[in-house]
Amino acid sequence: GREGDEEEEEEEEKVGGGGGGEGDAAASASGAAAAAADGFVSEKRKADDAAEDAAAGAQHAAKVDALLLRLPKCVLKAEADAFSLDFCYVNATPSARRRLVYELVSVPRSETQRLPFYARIAATLSQVFTKDVGAPIAAALEEEFAYLKQKRDQGSCENRLKNARFLGECVKFRLVSSQVAFKCLKSLLEDFSHHNVEVTCALLESCGRYLVKSPDTAQRASAMLDIFTRLKSAKNLDARTTRLADSAYNACRPPEVVAKRGKIRPPVHEYVRHLVFIVLKPGTETVVVRQLRKLNWSEHESYVLKCLLKTHRGRHANASLVATVITTIGKTRQASLVKFVDAVLEDVRFGLEMNKPWMHQRRVATIRLLGELYNRGAVTSPIIFNTLYLLVSFGHDDGPSGSGAGGGSGSRDAGAGGGGDGSYPECDLPNDTIRVRLACTLLETCGRHFDRNPLSKTLDRFLPFFQRYVLSKEPNLEVSYDVVDLLKTLRPRLVPCETYEAAAAECARVEHEEAAKARAKGKFAGGGGGKGGKTLPPAPNGLGEIAEEDEEDEDDDDD
Incomplete structure (x- = not known):
């Protein structure tokens, strides 16, 4: 019995060590999102994926690799639509879909110009692969948001901004529900200080106007904007942060501009x-x-x-x-x-x-x-x-x-x-x-x-x-x-x-x-x-x- 207990303790230490390794890998924003999207894939799932890839053949794997190499270049609407269409006809196996999700959520923090087009690709493919593309990306972004909010360190600010913008783009494509956006916005407004102010501005600039204009979310979004305005006035923000807040508010509620009347001539x-x-x-x-x-x-x-x-x-x-x-x-x-x-x-x-x-x-x-x-x-x-x-x-x-x-x-x-x-x-x-x-x-x-x-x-x-x-x-x-x-x-x-x-x-x-x-x-x-x-x-x-x-x-x- 003592030998069996020792073996169980060794197995628990191995499992704990593996979990710690995954926690270290998730220390960065992209690592956390990738781990969430990957669903902490088990060894059995990896073995099944390898078997599927082997059954598809080496030529199919080369096609998938070549297609994924095109993903960073999708910075135009036409290129994003062409990539989505080609991925549907490449005989995407479950492993290929997981690789795509991993690439989509692992956007470098300095390449934020890709986010609108990546969200478009994810929304397009989620209509075909609902459970394999749309749901994993939404869960990954939500989990990454919660993880980064708890870190509270200087180095995670850019990752948080990238995550907020990506989350807002996915909200506009209805890949992420508006309830998730309100939940994230509420958590930021409850602690409206430091980097949370910039993240709030990034989230509002991405999807704030969409939430204000949508009939189902207009009332709640307007209430959130009023709270945001009062907090901005109450907090002692510096000039840069004040400009960011004003820009975010104007993005949601643009000031009414009276069109200049032209000269009336006969x-x-x-x-x-x-x-x-x-x-x-x-x-x-x-x-x-x-x-x-x-x-x-x-x-x-x-x-x-x-x-x-x-x-x-x-x-x-x-x-x-x-x-x-x-x-x-x-x-x-x-x-x-x-x-x-x-x-x-x-x-x-x-x-x-x-x-x-x-x-x-x-x-x-x-x-x-x-x-x-x-x-x-x-x-x-x-x-x-x-x-x-x-x-x-x-x-x-x-x-x-x-x-x-x-x-x-x-x-x-x-x-x-x-x-x-x-x-x-x-x-x-x-x-x-x-x-x-x-x-x-x-x-x-x-x-x-x-x-x-x-x-x-x-x-x-x-x-x-x-x-x-x-x-x-x-x-x-x-x-x-x-x-x-x-x-x-x-x-x-x-x-x-x-x-x-x-x-x-x-x-x-x-x-x-x-x-x-x-x-x-x-x-x-x-x-x-x-x-x-x-x-x-x-x-x-x-x-x-x-x-x-x-x-x-x-x-x-x-x-």
């Missing part, structure tokens, strides 16, 4: 905007023109022109389409075309005066529209060149940016330039290159028409002043390359000026030749140009004026 105005901003595309210009002509222009002319001017709100190609529309309308309504051109020029001037960064896109679109209007004969070449000279002269003081703004000769426009105290004008700062972009855009749009006399001579006169303006700035590489490409396109044989002094010398040479030519014709001397027959000095900004005979030739050429 139906005719809405129709005009529909034509200009939506219907107007390449090939639909005729349709838009026909519909706009049917409007009562005495009443809606100003709004139509206003919408056509907003080319920056449409596509890049809208500038040429708008120019086509307005020039076609201008054949029968010349006054409307004149008003539109005046509005474009006024907008260019307004951009120069304001010079706000948010206006850059609008200014580029407007200057491109001006070029397209010239391409269609709506404006003449003097308007284009006057705009180009305005871009390089308005509020700009001659001299490089490093020499100080007060050392220049001033601006043609009173009050636009900087003072003599070394300050720069706000409308043209040294590092502001928007005007260079505008000039490049305008010349790229319509500069190809300036390749014949006398327009060719007028463009040749402008290019030195343009280069002087560019060299007085501090352009970046992109703007510098745009200028070089523009000069190569317009004048392939032109040798660009390398320094500001060279560009200034070229401008002085042009002005000297024009002044000598003007004296020879008696425009500045003798016949009443200056007081007592004296010669008048050139323009104070150094740009001089375009010769009148060139302007007359240009007008003849445009006609």
Whole structure:
């Protein structure tokens, strides 16, 4: 009898040692969940599984292994559904199902992005393998939650957060009952401190809104949220935890946002905007023109022109389409075309005066529209060149940016330039290159028409002043390359000026030749140009004026 008792004690010690080994393995969160899901598989069950696998064959085991290797990559809805479908057709033996459950509940704590898709896979397969997939996972998560709640150590916080999120995802797929979620939430609220606050927030963010919106659980979930709110206010939480609690509450009960009411416009105005901003595309210009002509222009002319001017709100190609529309309308309504051109020029001037960064896109679109209007004969070449000279002269003081703004000769426009105290004008700062972009855009749009006399001579006169303006700035590489490409396109044989002094010398040479030519014709001397027959000095900004005979030739050429 004594020998039998000793054998029983040895067996009990072995059993106790085995239980202790399993307890040590369950010290981590994934180990606890895996042990619960595995159901503490006995040796007999393992032997039966081995026999089933052997009966299925080595090829079947290889298929299962290859399929389970795809599981960590299921981070999309389509991939999760494809995995579930393939697992159903792989002849999943009970051992294969247990391996799947083990893999699903053993998600690393740093891979929480897999949890929604793992819950989807588990919910899909639980409809086929109810007892082998759904129930073990639900029991494993519930047991893991209770186990981790009792540990209360710093290292288990991330595991608890992962478990709470996985539990919440399974609640949304009805893999875990809502009663289990309320039970876990109640246990957390009873000890609302330390890591329990973060775990509560994670659980509410995962399934809180689902519980609030479900008719069967809405009342109880609302009561839980009220308790959560009161505890948050009563506890002395730090700023980080307070933000987490607020985020969790807003996830369950999003604040009501009143939709911003759009501007109420008359139906005719809405129709005009529909034509200009939506219907107007390449090939639909005729349709838009026909519909706009049917409007009562005495009443809606100003709004139509206003919408056509907003080319920056449409596509890049809208500038040429708008120019086509307005020039076609201008054949029968010349006054409307004149008003539109005046509005474009006024907008260019307004951009120069304001010079706000948010206006850059609008200014580029407007200057491109001006070029397209010239391409269609709506404006003449003097308007284009006057705009180009305005871009390089308005509020700009001659001299490089490093020499100080007060050392220049001033601006043609009173009050636009900087003072003599070394300050720069706000409308043209040294590092502001928007005007260079505008000039490049305008010349790229319509500069190809300036390749014949006398327009060719007028463009040749402008290019030195343009280069002087560019060299007085501090352009970046992109703007510098745009200028070089523009000069190569317009004048392939032109040798660009390398320094500001060279560009200034070229401008002085042009002005000297024009002044000598003007004296020879008696425009500045003798016949009443200056007081007592004296010669008048050139323009104070150094740009001089375009010769009148060139302007007359240009007008003849445009006609």
